[in-house]
Amino acid sequence: MNTIWEIVATLSGTVLDVLPIALIIVFFQFFVFRKPPPNPQKMLTGFIYVLIGLSLFLVGLEKALFPVGRLMAAQLTDLEFIQGSAIGGAPGWRDYYWVYIFAFAIGASTTIAEPALMAVAIKANEVSAGAIGVWGLRIAVALGVALGIALGTWRIVVGIPVQYFIIPGYVLVVLQTWVAPKMIVPLAYDSGGVATSTVTVPLVAALGLGLAENVPGRDPLIDGFGLIAFACLFPIMTVMAYAQASTWVNRISRSKQK
């Protein structure tokens, strides 16, 4: 019963969230195009679906994804669980290795199955005339996201400010953009956004906050955020690196044939 009330309460909030976009469509339709929308009934049902869906999703998020992210962080950093592998004393960053493995697994598994990535990979194969393999690109993106989130959790455990990673990361991306094959650049940048699906973002955010709450000496506000930024940045690097490597391999094998 409680859940039903929560959904109803959330529904009133979601109306306000979706209202701007409805107003924009109505405004431009009537004042600029000067005619009613082509299929108002279908549009209205669509909006009702969006409203109900968004409300259910947000309530489910509070009940499942956020708590699970927090719970995993709490259990994986639990002293008793860690003591099994480390003996005595305060745990060092090495003792949290299950955290990094979990982060890596979440990053890799959610990315490799992502349908949007398939489309990007097929397109990359086309524009590179076969030099960039479909599977190679998918693995490059998944590896990038997994490494990004794993490194991000390590950063939280150690407590280094987030900008010390992200800003050098940008510098590297800029340098890579300079030398990478031109046609891969847009796809590489796109692959950064592919990783951040609506389900992954809240879970990863909760994992980071949970870690910062449970590792001694960390402040959730300063250390807890930043995992999503890592997940977006790293695939850009790995995709450009992969494209570059495969062009080199192609060039070498071609010169050998001659």
Add this chain to the structure above:
Amino acid sequence: MIRIDVDNLSRFEGKGYGERVSNGIKALLQSMMRSSRDLLPIILVIAFFQIVVLQQPIPDFFDLVLGVFLVLLGLTCFLHGLDTGLFPIGESMAYAFARKGNVYWLLLFAFALGFGTTIAEPALIAVAKEASLITARAGLIPDDEAARGSYALGLRISVALSVGFAIVLGVFRILKGWPIHIMIMCGYAIVVVMTAIAPQKIIGIAYDSGGVTTSTITVPLVTALGIGLASSIRGRNPVIDGFGLIAFASLTPMMFVMAYGMINS
């Protein structure tokens, strides 16, 4: 006047009622497939860690299962609603504006599109709420519902304004043909400078908000605008120009959220 291409909007018209219903159910099932594909890897990894590695009891297990079910159902309805109600009209409007609109309407539409889609982005709603809880617990804002709500809304509005601004800038860039690399590098430079002066407590949230925006609603509509625009101007490449809008949209939120943090502290 601008004409909307209604061909793909009226696909289902002229068919029998029963056929339309069965088509609707088919589409709904397809959305369900999509959302379960998003959820399944997460469930598998977590189940593996719980059963093999952690081997500890899970508190509120029933609530968790209910929550996962709600997420699945909610995402299904949400995606289905977007596919039937929002994307067809949004995309055809974006195309129509890009192809024949006058520049002022086009820029206004670009801003409205960026702002409106970002405000409704589910991942942003969730993360902004979480950020407000953490900020309140740290004692930076009063810990009551009203203060937290207005902080979260302020965060979302900053991000939405920044995405609106980014799309306007990106459209302007496509019209003028400015080089994208230089603009993105300038953007990074501004982010670096702002990081140096912004309070440390906002930086993590700001960096994350760049990734949150490139999620479910914004990307398809904005890409439609970019591709429509690029394919209607001679000498523009749809692949490069369409992507440019999204690249800007994940850059400007960092600046705007850091600015929000500076104003708030």
